[in-house]
Amino acid sequence: MNKTYQVRIVLSVLAFILIISWDFFYYLGGYQINWPLDLAFTVVVLAGIWIVSGYVDRLNLLVSDLNKREKEAHELTERLNRITDNLQEIVFETDEKGHIIFLNQAWKQMTGYDIDECLGTMYNQYFDQEERVIQHLSSVIKEHKDSGRIELQLLHKEGKKVWGDVHYKLYFDEQHQFTGGIGTVADITKQKLAKLELERSNQQVQMQAQKLAVAGQIAAGIAHEVRNPLTSVNGFLQLMKTQYPERTDYFDIIFSEIKRIDFVLSELLVLAKPQSVHFQEVQLHGLLEQVITLLKTNAVLSNIDLKQPFKKQDAGAILADANQMKQLFINLIKNAIEAMPEGGSIYISTEKVMNEWKITIQDEGKGMSEEDIQKIYDPFFSTKTEGTGLGLTICAAILKDHHGRMDVVSELGKGTAFHIYLPVWQKCRQQQGERT
Numbered sequence: 231m232n233k234t235y236q237v238r239i240v241l242s243v244l245a246f247i248l249i250i251s252w253d254f255f256y257y258l259g260g261y262q263i264n265w266p267l268d269l270a271f272t273v274v275v276l277a278g279i280w281i282v283s284g285y286v287d288r289l290n291l292l293v294s295d296l297n298k299r300e301k302e303a304h305e306l307t308e309r310l311n312r313i314t315d316n317l318q319e320i321v322f323e324t325d326e327k328g329h330i331i332f333l334n335q336a337w338k339q340m341t342g343y344d345i346d347e348c349l350g351t352m353y354n355q356y357f358d359q360e361e362r363v364i365q366h367l368s369s370v371i372k373e374h375k376d377s378g379r380i381e382l383q384l385l386h387k388e389g390k391k392v393w394g395d396v397h398y399k400l401y402f403d404e405q406h407q408f409t410g411g412i413g414t415v416a417d418i419t420k421q422k423l424a425k426l427e428l429e430r431s432n433q434q435v436q437m438q439a440q441k442l443a444v445a446g447q448i449a450a451g452i453a454h455e456v457r458n459p460l461t462s463v464n465g466f467l468q469l470m471k472t473q474y475p476e477r478t479d480y481f482d483i484i485f486s487e488i489k490r491i492d493f494v495l496s497e498l499l500v501l502a503k504p505q506s507v508h509f510q511e512v513q514l515h516g517l518l519e520q521v522i523t524l525l526k527t528n529a530v531l532s533n534i535d536l537k538q539p540f541k542k543q544d545a546g547a548i549l550a551d552a553n554q555m556k557q558l559f560i561n562l563i564k565n566a567i568e569a570m571p572e573g574g575s576i577y578i579s580t581e582k583v584m585n586e587w588k589i590t591i592q593d594e595g596k597g598m599s600e601e602d603i604q605k606i607y608d609p610f611f612s613t614k615t616e617g618t619g620l621g622l623t624i625c626a627a628i629l630k631d632h633h634g635r636m637d638v639v640s641e642l643g644k645g646t647a648f649h650i651y652l653p654v655w656q657k658c659r660q661q662q663g664e665r666t
């Protein structure tokens with residue numbers, strides 16, 4: 231039955247039946263019925279009932295409408311809660327005094343605090359009151375800004391700090407009085423730490439570059455100031471050697487020392503720029519084979535076996551200065567040999583990873599401490615009595631010129647692996663690239 235008329239119809243029908251029954255018993259009682267009056271009475275009563283019960287009908291409709299809306303509102307709240315509770319970001323709301331009046335589940339995950347213990351407390355006790363944050367907040371309130379964003383550090387219940395990216399919206403009344411605020415906080419700790427790490431390593435790279443530049447200048451100066459007189463000294467000593475045949479042993483030592491000075495100078499010269507480098511297509515495996523052949527005698531003398539799983543004719547083109555590349559690998563393999571006074575094996579392997587050649591030089595030597603690893607690329611850092619500490623500095627400089635990079639994995643007492651990455655040389659692609 232149509233709900234709009236339900237009560238009216240039911241009551242009217244009941245009233246009509248009542249009147250008819252009343253008329254019937256009236257008639258049975260032998261009373262004379264006044265039809266016009268009775269009809270008028272019936273119509274008036276029914277109309278009255280119809281009108282009054284109309285209100286009841288409307289009231290009923292209103293109540294059921296209200297129930298329906300309440301159910302809808304309840305469902306909506308539930309849905310909203312479900313959504314906010316599943317959000318990764320904190321959703322918050324404060325009143326006009328800054329007391330927290332709403333938080334979602336992300337709050338607990340991000341700060342470690344239970345929602346209930348924080349509701350009603352001041353919003354500003356949960357983040358690091360850095361000067362910049364305080365200034366930002368006071369300027370926002372002073373200038374009646376209605377929205378904004380700030381990165382701050384939330385104070386976790388366990389004492390650690392969590393980086394949060396806060397987006398907020400503030401409400402003010404007509405008198406510009408703050409009436410409350412809502413907002414979200416996203417956890418950006420990982421991104422922030424990665425950024426800080428990047429900045430730190432950039433600083434390190436910059437420092438390294440500065441050191442290299444200084445080393446380069448020193449090298450250029452030394453080369454200029456020392457090499458020429460050294461050549462004269464060498465020449466005159468050669469002449470004197472013939473005059474003192476009985477002192478050949480002294481002269482041998484002097485010449486070997488001069489040779490060493492000359493070697494150190496030439497090492498330093500690699501750091502001094504500009505240098506004549508000649509980039510050309512180089513076959514990586516052929517070049518490695520040459521370096522290994524060169525160092526084999528050295529290795530055998532130290533009871534070391536150089537192992538290479540590749541063949542010299544294997545494909546492996548790179549764009550490089552062949553001499554610098556040789557120097558790079560000589561320095562690394564020499565270091566590996568020097569790290570294994572007791573002998574052992576050195577593995578020199580290559581692998582194509584994406585568009586790079588990864589060359590690994592793995593030794594079974596004494597390894598390095600974490601502390602030393604931080605310093606190995608510093609010019610003049612050496613743990614060897616005879617070392618100049620320029621080998622790896624030069625390697626890093628060479629790799630930089632070749633758009634390559636290197637990293638090191640080392641364990642004390644177990645050995646060290648240097649991984650060198652160099653871009654694969656794809657002639658056709660590169661030439662097309664140059665043309666465009």
Ligand SMILES: Nc1ncnc2c1ncn2[C@@H]1O[C@H](COP(=O)(O)OP(=O)(O)OP(=O)(O)O)[C@@H](O)[C@H]1O
Nearest residue numbers: 565566569606612613614617618619620621622646
């Ligand atoms: N394979 C390795 N195993 C252990 N330590 C190493 C290895 N390679 C390098 N190192 C450490 O790094 C330091 C720096 O190496 P680097 O080649 O720059 O200088 P160096 O070998 O001491 O001297 P040189 O200039 O004669 O090469 C070494 O003194 C050594 O302590």
Ligand SMILES: [Mg+2]
Nearest residue numbers: 561565621622
């Ligand atoms: Mg070295």
